[in-house]
Amino acid sequence: MTAKNNIIDGKAFAASLREQVGMLVPAFLEKTGRAPGLAVVLVGDDPASQVYVGSKIKMTRALGMESFEHRLPADTAQEDLNVLVEKLNADDAVDGILVQLPLPDHLDQQEVIDLIDPDKDVDGLTPTSTGRLALGIEGLVPCTPLGSLKLLKDHLGDLSGKDAVVIGRSILVGKPMAQLLLGENCTVTLAHSRTQNLPDVVRRADIVVAAVGRAEMVKGDWLKDGAVVIDVGINRLDPEPGKERGRLVGDVAFAEAAHASAITPVPGGVGPMTIACLLRNTLVAAHRRAGLPDPEGI
Ligand code: GUN
Numbered sequence: 001m002t003a004k005n006n007i008i009d010g011k012a013f014a015a016s017l018r019e020q021v022g023m024l025v026p027a028f029l030e031k032t033g034r035a036p037g038l039a040v041v042l043v044g045d046d047p048a049s050q051v052y053v054g055s056k057i058k059m060t061r062a063l064g065m066e067s068f069e070h071r072l073p074a075d076t077a078q079e080d081l082n083v084l085v086e087k088l089n090a091d092d093a094v095d096g097i098l099v100q101l102p103l104p105d106h107l108d109q110q111e112v113i114d115l116i117d118p119d120k121d122v123d124g125l126t127p128t129s130t131g132r133l134a135l136g137i138e139g140l141v142p143c144t145p146l147g148s149l150k151l152l153k154d155h156l157g158d159l160s161g162k163d164a165v166v167i168g169r170s171i172l173v174g175k176p177m178a179q180l181l182l183g184e185n186c187t188v189t190l191a192h193s194r195t196q197n198l199p200d201v202v203r204r205a206d207i208v209v210a211a212v213g214r215a216e217m218v219k220g221d222w223l224k225d226g227a228v229v230i231d232v233g234i235n236r237l238d239p240e241p242g243k244e245r246g247r248l249v250g251d252v253a254f255a256e257a258a259h260a261s262a263i264t265p266v267p268g269g270v271g272p273m274t275i276a277c278l279l280r281n282t283l284v285a286a287h288r289r290a291g292l293p294d295p296e297g298i
Contacts, residue, residue, distance in 0.1 A: 005264045007269075008151050008230075012274035017150070017298065021279045022063035024295045028286060029064070036286035037066035037086045038096040038122065038278070043081065044104045045076035052275075053100050059275055065282060068094060068198050075105050081112055089117040095286035096122030098278065101172065119289055122281040125171060133179045140281050144179035147273025148209060148230045149184070155228060156207075160185040165202050167191045167218065167251070168211035173232055177209050198222075210251035220256025229263040232270050 029035050038060050042053045052067075060067040067093075070084060081099075088097050103109050116129035124142035132139030152159060164186040168174035178190040191201050193212075202208055202222040208229045210218050215235035223229060232290045233251030240246070250266035257263045262268050280298050287295055 006260070007220060008262050008264045010147070010151055010153055010269040011272045012265050013154060014147070014276035018059065018063060018271070018279060020298050021276070021283050024283060024298070025064045028283070028290070028292070028295075031292060032286075032290050034093060035064055035066045036282050037068060037093045038093050038098065038282045039068040039070065039091075039094045041070045041072065041081070041084065041088075041097070043072045043076050043100070043107065046102070049100050049102075056098070056275055059279060060282070062171040063122040063279060065279070066093060076104075076107070078107055078111065081107060082115055085112060085115045089115070089120065092257060094120060095289055096120055096278075096282040097209060098123050106157060118130045120285060122278055122285055124176065124281070130176070131169075133176055133183075136183055140285060141180065142172055142176045143274045143277035143281060144173050144211075144232060144270060145180050146281075147277040148173075148232065148270055150277070151216075151230060151264060151270070151273060153184075160205070162186045162206040163189075163204050164207040164209070165189045165191055165205035166209045166211065167195075167198070168232075170211065170212070170246045174209075177211065181207070181209075191208070204232060207250075212251050214251055215249050216251070216253040218252040220253055220259070223252075223257055223260050225259050226261040229257060229260050230270060231264050231266055234266060234271060 017184055018052050025035060040053055040056055057067045057069055088094050097116050098214045099112055108217045113125050116126050118126050121129045121140050124140045129139045133141055164181045166178045169190055169192045178188045189201060191198055195201060199222045203224050205227055208227055211232035213233055217236060229252055231250035235249050237246035237249055248267050283295055
């Protein structure tokens, strides 16, 4: 087997999830008289964030959902950002609020997140959403781990009893990923920068989720035969001579992973799932806010 023929095609899965979400929009519109609405807030001009936010807005509109775009200057005051979030909380046309991270250094990220109405927290980052996830009760779950879990379940079916190692303990990915896998009855290890003997820890895993943001850190000989690998990292290498931009690679040395049962590529693996799950979460939040049952099959 080569790493090429056992790729988990996140791009195709995400396209199909977006299509399913899009097909449910007209019924919501008919029942409520309005389309589900997503507000995206971007502070400053970080180039990567600009690209992500642009894609989120485009794809929201492509599904017939309402997109509310708020681009604020890099020197926006905390109070002004807080006031905007409060306004979005009070706006009935807004079902989901996403404040793109990272925020410029002078802003307190947690303070803003804490203000978001948990019912509109399509990023799943508020203390209420985090608590609901930990308790295993209904809430909204962060998009990247949710997308990763969908890919894992699609590939493996039941995850019960699997040994899962998550590398990275961020609030956006590592911590919620560990909770989701625990909820699927995996035996979960949450590894991080202080973990001792990381290669041996990873060698135990049936499921590896790498979310550290370090190019090709996880080597092929860290992966046991037949492991399923979800690579959340998106890292740009230095450009090769004569090239303007370096290649995008994940946190896993992809070419060394031929003995894995399956692996997500970078790009085209987890990345597209994040936006698809954001749209999914927006549709789910809209249904719950309207007192409708959760849409099925997504
Ligand atoms: N920055 C990178 N990924 C994300 C995400 O999923 N949500 C938010 N809010 N910011 C991000």
